[in-house]
Amino acid sequence: MATQAIDSAALIRTLTARLGPGSVLTEAGDIGGYLVETRGLYQGQALAVLRPRDLDEVAFAVRSCAEAGVPIVPQGGNTGLVGGGVPYGGVVLSLARLDRIREVEAVNATITVEAGCILKSVQEAADRAGYLFPLSLASEGSCCIGGNLATNAGGTAVLRYGNMRELTLGLEVVLADGRIWNGLKGLRKDNTGYDLKNLFIGSEGTLGIITAAVLKLFPKAHTRVTAFVGCPSPHHVLKVFERLRERASDQLTAFETMADFGLEIILKHRPAAPRPLSGRHPFYALIELSSSQKDADLQSLMETLLGEGLEEGLIEDAVIGSSEAQSQALWALREDLSEVQRLEGGSIKHDVAVPVSRVAEFIEVATGACEAEMPGIRVCAFGHIGDGNIHFNLSQPVSMDKSAFLARWEHFNRIVHDIVNGMNGSISAEHGIGLIKLDELPHYKDPVALDLMRSIKRTLDPQNILNPGKVVTTRADSPAAFSETAGQS
Structure with a gap:
């Protein structure tokens, strides 16, 4: 010593x-x-x-x-x-x-940034150059690009733009012995061997230290419309998503969902937030259409699609933001959810993914299993239904001791993750493994894949x-x- x-x-x-x-x-x-x-x-x-x-x-x-x-x-x-x-x-x-914006290359539609750049700063730099960097997270005012890369962050726009792997063209990485790998190329095609950058993206700093990246930029959205809809069940939400994906194509930028419990605790802890619909509904969807075309009539498209959903019983009620301020208020209902859930006591959190076709089934089956295991448990299911990523969080029963509830974390992991695994899903969609899922990974990851990862x-x-x-x-x-x-x- x-x-x-x-x-x-x-x-x-x-x-x-x-x-x-x-x-x-x-x-x-x-x-x-x-x-x-x-x-x-x-x-x-x-x-x-x-x-x-x-x-x-x-x-x-x-x-x-x-x-x-x-x-x-x-x-x-x-x-x-x-x-x-x-x-x-x-x-x-x-x-x-390490927080410099090194270069914005307009013709190549790329931005080269250092790992310590705040995500919001990268968004703003892209905006000043007349472009969009589409990664958007609730923590975008404080999270750094290096962490976004290390966890392969997703966020609300994955449906249209992809996660960090899809948004990244090149990396600069310091290796474990101090050598520097300079892979800062803004190439969309490079077939010269293994794609090394994807080893480091999502590796949570265990293989190398990312110091800079070349990221893709996209045309700015000049037209945008946001809607909030109430549905009878997650199955109806999924059908609404299918309809919009088919008819709106790549103008469908985001499609988020939350259960009624989630909206009610937001309204409880954010008194200034207006109730978006006149009544309560079992499930909700937050939908955004956007286009780089200034003359795109997204308002009419949204009204038509939601009107069809109302006629067919897929939707019980809906509201479309009539201004940018109203649209932001609708988005705040989704973005505030993680924060307000903490105010309801202990929370056992699951960041999981299943095939999009099975999202509604997963929510229904997992909710039933958890409620049967612990009467009074309050399921807070929300997330990115368009890419199959659901944050399946469990709030403690109102009268239960918090520490006693959190002591059941591993038990509920097994219930939820077994259901996810049975649907050919993943126990970590966008948050990573870190420590909290370190012991879970061997239960569900293919043994050959684990062996390759260790090698x-x-x-x-x-x-x-x-x-x-x-x-x-x-x-x-x-x-x-x-x-x-x-x-x-």
């Missing part, structure tokens, strides 16, 4: 000499915010937090830690939901200061210093002792 302490002290001196005192934080008061994830489920510890300013400083820091055998946990905005950015020993490498990890990170103990490594493999503590959900 004494030798390790001397080695750690020497590493801190080396890093401080190169990066500067303000870039190497060691005091408890300075690093506390880097050690806990958004929901407070995990509390970690770290030797230091490193705040490099550019690519060369990142490479130096990684190379120095590799030589010392010290683990590195990359971190951006620290808005993750699965504990993937929580350190257990070693150092946190914050990419927040790739050993090849790219033979010392297991990049975000150890996450995604494919087991807790026993981690070089640090895991000491999770449950907290606010």
